[in-house]
Amino acid sequence: MITEYHRPEKIEAALQLLARQQPITVPLGGGSALNRPSDQALAVVDLQALGLDEIRPRGNFLELGATVRLEQLLQTPELPPALHKAVRHEASYNLRQVGTVAGSLVAADGRSPFAAVMLALDATLSLLPGAEEISLGDVLPMRSERLKGRLITQVTIPLNTTLAYEYVARTPADRPIVCVAVGRWPSGRTRIVLGGYGPGPLLAMDGPEAGGAETAVQDAYGQAEDAWASAAYRQATAVTLVQRILGEQA
DSSP states (O other), X not given: OEEEEEOOSSHHHHHHHHTOSSSOEEEESSOTTTTSXXXXXXXXXXXXXXXXXXXEEETTEEEEXXXXXXXXXXXXXXXXXXXXXXXXXXXXXXXXXXXBHHHHHHTOOTTOHHHHHHHHTTOEEEEETTTEEEEHHHHGGGHHHHHTTOEXXXXXXXXXXXXXEEEEOSSTTSXXXXXXXXXXXXXXXXXXXXXXXXXXXXXXXXXXSSTTHXXXXXXXXXXXXXXXXXXXXXXXXXXXXHHHHHHHHO
């Protein structure tokens, strides 16, 4: 339940509000997550007037402002096709109109296609205060602690990677039961991320090459059983998807 609403025009003012101990104060991007029913009293800081909605290619990187809308992201010519596919799978058109890049990552669970591919790309978050650059993988497991009183201003992804995203779901538009995102760098570095289960996507592998990918996937999904699927099903399906992706990238 939102009890206070603020719309600062300067980042400094937003940071002062977020630093308060009481009431609990959180950033508001598009509001797609905060609009879910809740009994918790919250003060929100609307970020729309802070100019954090720009997309800038810079060398081998793409810099995404925190409040870039998902639908806006889809219109970016530099966007890797697999990331385009994952964004479309993440949310319907109406939700993409309001959902933001940073907000979608902060609110993501293990069934988020967008979080999975961004983790496979080893996305970097820019945080204030402190002007800290931190990897998405270091933030996701402890979002509440790492982001308390802080503001994501930018998300940066590499453009010199080969990215793939595949999934299995009950219907093509449904959230994934199993999803696999693979990022490969020119050096051979390979990151494999699994989704469809748990509180966040799982980094199964980050190595100098793709060797051992099948074993890494099986190990990461070893306990991935819930009402949607057994761990054995997820292991077998993910291995098939990884083999298909790596075969196509070879």
